[in-house]
Amino acid sequence: MTNVSKWMSWEGGIDLVAVTSPDLQMPNLIVHLGRMVNTPVGNAASGMVLWQPDPTGMPAVMGFVSTNEEVGKYFGPNIFADTPFEQAPVLNATIDIEITADKATSKCVVGDYTFEVEMSDFSAPYLINREPAAMPPFHQQGVEIHAKKVTLKINGEVIDIIVPPVGITGGPACVVSPNGVYAR
Numbered sequence: 001m002t003n004v005s006k007w008m009s010w011e012g013g014i015d016l017v018a019v020t021s022p023d024l025q026m027p028n029l030i031v032h033l034g035r036m037v038n039t040p041v042g043n044a045a046s047g048m049v050l051w052q053p054d055p056t057g058m059p060a061v062m063g064f065v066s067t068n069e070e071v072g073k074y075f076g077p078n079i080f081a082d083t084p085f086e087q088a089p090v091l092n093a094t095i096d097i098e099i100t101a102d103k104a105t106s107k108c109v110v111g112d113y114t115f116e117v118e119m120s121d122f123s124a125p126y127l128i129n130r131e132p133a134a135m136p137p138f139h140q141q142g143v144e145i146h147a148k149k150v151t152l153k154i155n156g157e158v159i160d161i162i163v164p165p166v167g168i169t170g171g172p173a174c175v176v177s178p179n180g181v182y183a184r
Contacts (some may be wrong), residue, residue: 006078006138006184010034012097013142013177014106016117016150017167020160021055028052029152029161030168031115033106034177035097037071039078044068045095048075048085049110051154065093065110079182082137104147104176114155119147119176128180130170142180146172 012035017027033047046066052059064085066072072090080086093110104119123146130140152159167173 004183007181008037008039008075008079009179009181010037010177011179012036012099013175013180014097014099014104014117014119015167015169015173015175015177016119016152016163017173018150018152018161018163020053020162022162024055027164027168027173028055029159031106031108031117031152032168033065033095033097033108035095035099037066039071039074041074042068042071044071045093045097046071046075047095047108048088049091049093049108049115051113051115061091061110061113063089063091065091065095065108067093067095079138079184080136081184083135099176099178112155114153116153116156118151119149119174121149122147122176125178128171132184133170136169136182138182138184140169140180140182143178144171144180145176145178147174147176150174 016031018029030050037046044067051061096107108115
């Protein structure tokens with residue numbers, strides 16, 4: 001039996017994966033945040049953001065976001081090793097998340113960009129237990145709530161998005177995750 005040595009857990013997760021055009025094969029928007037993320041090196045509001053407004057160009061924003069650089073540095077080599085995110089930079093950010101029975105909101109300010117997500121029309125909460133795959137290469141356990149309605153604003157402007165049925169974690173692409181864990 002192998003011991004788990006690389007892990008992260010969270011409380012208050014907001015996860016959105018989307019495209020801005022129906023012909024895109026890969027997401028050009030990811031907002032994956034936790035109000036509090038716990039790691040072996042510390043705890044901080046953290047996550048991952050990808051915003052590539054021109055799908056043929058470089059992303060405007062791409063990296064692990066955190067209020068604590070040491071926590072942010074942990075994700076790439078430990079959780080996302082062997083994925084396109086392994087070498088992603090760590091970006092200083094402010095992250096605010098509120099979750100109620102009817103609505104979940106997040107605001108992440110990173111550099112010159114402010115990402116605001118509002119989710120509603122929730123499913124009942126359900127437990128997940130996903131085995132590692134090519135993406136993502138880690139075990140996942142926790143609680144998810146599928147959000148069937150979502151609004152995204154970037155720098156105050158509403159962005160038209162298409163939410164695919166499955167996101168990068170293997171479940172719905174628009175969820176509130178009250179708590180959970182990734183482990184390798």
